[in-house]
Every structure is written in C-alpha cells, then in structure tokens.
Amino acid sequence: xxxxxxxxxxxxxxxxxxxxxxxxxxxxxxxxxxxxxxxxxxxxxxxxxxxxxxxxxxxxxxxxxxxxxxxxxxxxxxxxxxxxxxxxxxxxxxx
Numbered sequence: 001x002x003x004x005x006x007x008x009x010x011x012x013x014x015x016x017x018x019x020x021x022x023x024x025x026x027x028x029x030x031x032x033x034x035x036x037x038x039x040x041x042x043x044x045x046x047x048x049x050x051x052x053x054x055x056x057x058x059x060x061x062x063x064x065x066x067x068x069x070x071x072x073x074x075x076x077x078x079x080x081x082x083x084x085x086x087x088x089x090x091x092x093x094x095x
Contacts, residue, residue: 014052019060026053
C-alpha cells in the first residue's frame, strides 16, 4: 500500500499554487475523504493538505478583496467600504 506524500514531499508547494489549482485540489481532497476507505494516517495527511489548500484559497480571496477595495477607494475616496478580512466597515476618514 502506498501512502500519500508528506507535505515536504508534495510536488506542487501550496504557496506556489494559483487559486484555481488550490481549489481544484481541495475539491479532490474532500471527495477522497468523503468517499472513505483510506487509513487513519492517510486521512490525517489528506486533512492536513486540505487545511493548507483552504488557507491558500483564502489568501487569494483576501488579496482579491483588498485589490477591489483599493480600486473602489481610488474611484471614490469618500465611499464607505468593507475592508480587510474582518468585514468591518470604515470610511476613508476613519482609515
């Protein structure tokens, strides 16, 4: 029986993945875990990989949100907008 590669042995380092690559691999990891039939050790390795992939997706989404907020602030500096990952609302004067 072969086991999934450990994080250090993973060919595509999570930090180098695009959003789409990370999302697609995360979907595959979830499907594998939901299907069952893997050993506890394999399941734990998959879970850890899934957590890393989910974090990478969140990094991309946070970056996209920040870029959109910057464009919106440039277009209308007095516009009230949602900023950061906390979802707090602030105006330019508060920032």
